[in-house]
Amino acid sequence: MNLLLDLALVAWLVVLALHVARTGDDRNAIVAFIAFGLLLGLAWTRLGAVDVALTEAAIGGGITGLLLLRAEAHLRRGRPVGSTARQGKSVTTIVAALTSIAVALDLGFAVLAFPSPAPTLAPPALAAIDATGLGNPVTAVLLAYRALDTLLEKVVVLLALLGVWALTPDHLWGGAPELKEANPPQPLLYLARMLPPFGVLIAVYMVWVGADAPGGTFQAGSILAAMWLLVMLAGLSPAPETRSLMLRLLLVGGPALFFAIGFLGFAVAGGFLAYPEPLAKALIVGIEAALTVAIALALGLLVAGPANRAPAP
Amino acid sequence: MSALADLFTLVMVAGGALLFLAGTLGLLRFPDTLSRLHALSKADNLGLGLIVLGLLPQVGSIAGGLKLVCVWLLAQLSAATASQLIAGALHRRKSGQ
Numbered sequence: 001m002n003l004l005l006d007l008a009l010v011a012w013l014v015v016l017a018l019h020v021a022r023t024g025d026d027r028n029a030i031v032a033f034i035a036f037g038l039l040l041g042l043a044w045t046r047l048g049a050v051d052v053a054l055t056e057a058a059i060g061g062g063i064t065g066l067l068l069l070r071a072e073a074h075l076r077r078g079r080p081v082g083s084t085a086r087q088g089k090s091v092t093t094i095v096a097a098l099t100s101i102a103v104a105l106d107l108g109f110a111v112l113a114f115p116s117p118a119p120t121l122a123p124p125a126l127a128a129i130d131a132t133g134l135g136n137p138v139t140a141v142l143l144a145y146r147a148l149d150t151l152l153e154k155v156v157v158l159l160a161l162l163g164v165w166a167l168t169p170d171h172l173w174g175g176a177p178e179l180k181e182a183n184p185p186q187p188l189l190y191l192a193r194m195l196p197p198f199g200v201l202i203a204v205y206m207v208w209v210g211a212d213a214p215g216g217t218f219q220a221g222s223i224l225a226a227m228w229l230l231v232m233l234a235g236l237s238p239a240p241e242t243r244s245l246m247l248r249l250l251l252v253g254g255p256a257l258f259f260a261i262g263f264l265g266f267a268v269a270g271g272f273l274a275y276p277e278p279l280a281k282a283l284i285v286g287i288e289a290a291l292t293v294a295i296a297l298a299l300g301l302l303v304a305g306p307a308n309r310a311p312a313p
Numbered sequence: 314m315s316a317l318a319d320l321f322t323l324v325m326v327a328g329g330a331l332l333f334l335a336g337t338l339g340l341l342r343f344p345d346t347l348s349r350l351h352a353l354s355k356a357d358n359l360g361l362g363l364i365v366l367g368l369l370p371q372v373g374s375i376a377g378g379l380k381l382v383c384v385w386l387l388a389q390l391s392a393a394t395a396s397q398l399i400a401g402a403l404h405r406r407k408s409g410q
Contacts, residue, residue: 187397194390
């Protein structure tokens, strides 16, 4: 029975992936891509990787989809009506298809060539987990064993935001992005009033529980970002001016705290990003909280795009 | 008692799955957007509601049951809003604004 479910899931994923690659209509492809992200999240839960599943559903199915839809809407505005955009040259299409097939076959071969049982670092990771004070091995890997990767990941999100902000025309620099629809429909207003309290509660719970169970900064951050975007889209609260010092401090705060504690590790624990053992859990939860705020703001502002209102004098 | 609970689960979840199937058929076969929305909301509201109801006797704790009900309520809220938004957009497009 479970095998049947898995096979159906895999078949759906393959069909959707082909559909995304083949369809000529951008918006159609993006909607299929969102469905693909959600199904991929289901596939990750079937593999027992709930942390990855949550991230995939929130980022791959949610925020990325929104980002792509907005980009598509922007492109559509600048394009004459009736012209189809996605007419790739056939040679490039064939090369891309062949490359993709080769990569997929390679990966498949590599996975199948693993000795059985596959090499794993799971036992040592679990053996050392007591020193971190955490109960969730995924969080231990992300914030203790491989904290450097996580740190750089957060910096990359900030760099992406800088890239988006760099598109702001000079006279609008420092202003606010405009997200609100001209006339937000009543149901949207209602949802924007009803949902955020629940969303914030779930996000806080996710950061907190991330220490011992699936959950964590990226998942909670994207839920917070979604709630914030909902409020901005409904026009209940305007997007902040990008020159706001408070906003910039919060954006940089998460990674900065991570860096500070990392350098402190030289002094107290004998290495970059090493935590003193009795404080490990408190430090990790503190870093996670600051990172969640930074991630939520960065993701929300990424979707909101560059400023298109001049800063108030 | 547990056999009775299992039977209840079986009937309810099967009913929910049937509604989802009918809703999907409607989504694929109905001629216009509004009737497709109508078919979809039946699957979302009633279908998911039946499945949640059917799963309740299988939950170990009260907190777990409450979470299931919350999932249903949140799905209701988002589905209702989404259909209203789609229908509203359709209406605006039809009246040529």
